[in-house]
Amino acid sequence: MTAPDPRTQPRQFLESLYRAAVQRALPLHNTAAWLPRPPKGRTIVVGAGKAGGSMAQAVEALWPADAPLQGLVVTRYGHIPPRPAGLAQRIELVEASHPVPDAAGLQASTRILQMVHGLTADDLVLCLISGGGSALLTLPAEGLSLQDKQGINRALLESGASISEMNCVRKHLSRIKGGRLAAACAPAQVVTLTISDVPGDDPSIIASGPTVPDASSCADAVAILQRYGIGVPGAIMSLLEQGALETPKPGDPLFAGHAVHLIATPQQSLEAAAAAARAAGLEAHILSDEIEGESREVAKVHAALARAVARRGAPFARPCVILSGGETTVTVKKQPQGSPRGRGEHADVPRGRGGRAGEFCLGLAQALQGQPRVWALAADTDGIDGVEDNAGAFVGPDTLQRAAAQGLKESAFLDRNDSYGYFAALGDLVVTGPTHTNVNDFRAMLVL
Structure with missing residues (x-):
């Protein structure tokens, strides 16, 4: 044209x-070269992000018809693309809120962890990750409620913090991000296909890196929260200061044999x-x-x-x-101050x-x-x-x-x-x- x-x-x-x-960034154009061979055991597809629906459909279109395939991917409300005629659905797609997480994202994240529990070394987990996955894949740390996480997310979004800073905090306040999903998949092989939405294309930052090691620390998260004046419950801050919410680090044996591929940048x-x-x-x-x-x-x-x-x-x-x-x-x-949306001269001003x-x-x-x-x-x-x-x-x-x-x-x-x-x-x-x-x-x- x-x-x-x-x-x-x-x-x-x-x-x-x-x-x-x-x-150029549509998944169907970029996925085939990075798909592994079907394993001896099961193939479980999990993932999160604004491109999650189209990434899942690309895998369904390209995966051998006679090879078992199942899974669950969460994407933003309204972001599931129309299904191509004749394409069988083998991966469940669910929708949740972005940029502030909601109960649907919490439920999806819980189900994903349950789905990868009890796998063997003969099984494969194919993880589909794209931007937006940090809010969509939400599973707050113990002692942190969904409402707490929503408030922290809103504060981060309005603070001017960079994406790497925001995701550093999110990783340390999560039970699924910052490499923890990979830990839950052990001893299965994990292959992560990701579409980058971050400067520098660092997989540990994209969607807060649920399947890759995290080099940032609890101390980094504390410094960011303090820098932008973002409050968290006192018990959670104490855990951060003690390093009790640390993420899996580079060199951890749990990542041995895992692969990460950037399919679009x-x-x-x-x-x-x-x-x-x-x-x-x-x-x-x-x-x-x-x-x-x-x-x-x-x-x-x-x-x-x-x-x-x-x-x-x-x-x-x-x-x-x-x-x-x-x-x-x-x-x-x-x-x-003192105005839900501004009073007097500020009334009803968006x-x-x-x-x-x-x-x-x-x-x-x-x-x-x-x-x-x-x-x-x-x-x-x-x-x-x-x-x-x-x-x-x-x-x-x-x-x-x-x-x-x-x-x-x-x-x-x-x-x-x-x-x-x-x-x-x-x-x-x-x-x-x-x-x-x-x-x-x-x-x-x-x-x-």
Whole structure:
């Protein structure tokens, strides 16, 4: 299919690059090369993540029809893809809440541990892991309730902590993450297939690494909780400080013979988008697939680069596409004290609507100040930016002008972390629905 002309259809062109990135990360295209042979005993498939449904279906499609296969995979609500005609279901799929865990995730995690109990060395556990699995695979440590875990998760999500910091805490407050699922599978062989959604593609961070060793410590978790002022029950903090909630470490014999394969990564998806841009006759430049930091601050750096290219043709010549990925953060500002959603002048003002991609786009629009010849799109590759229904948003040279005509001030929307409301009013939300994969942030700037 011919890509839209970037000069006459900049938004449609950028959306086509996003689709190319997502397509590259779909499990059915990436699984076959990593599947082991059926074992002498049973094959149990378990897993969690936003791509869990499509990963399970890929295994069902590729696994020999005459080889036994059973299991349970948990994914986010609304993220089970339509089942292809004629594909028999051998792996049960269940849905649970993300980004804050719920009782459905707790029940699924309990069932997964029960399913892998009592296996033998002749059995195989195929573990399917993708981004989002940390919230979906929830089994709080002894003495920690689901409500406690939900509160800690919300606090982490709003704190501005990086994904590695959040998952360090989650691993040490869990009975299934941080290598503990692998321990429960012993002595069976464990093969983990994972789709990376984290900077650096570290399997121990993706979904909090349920089947891989964890190099972080209880002391690290305590330091993170203290750094961001996140409270946990006193008894749990004492256990952390004593090292009583430690995870299995690298070199532990329980991981002997286990295999971990990255079947899709952010870099691969950025390269697919770059190839699509070059096929349309534009130069394409990938900044990095590991960009972290506050979304609005990352946006300022991207805007400075785009302005330099638009005005001076440096460091990249025009026309071109500039791509980046990674996982930025949003620190949600607290509401006025004494107000459930703000009283008086703050009454009924939406706060905290939108995610990393939307906040990046809002910060970018503010920093670009209507710079001619620059368009941009940022979206989460799972199709959901935060907890709303959009994947991300679109920015053009006329964004601020159209917003001003409606009385919208980008600074006010940034102050209350409401990128969703801003771009919804402009008709510039990017809405795709769940994509059934997840390789994290996708950002593309077009400079003509």
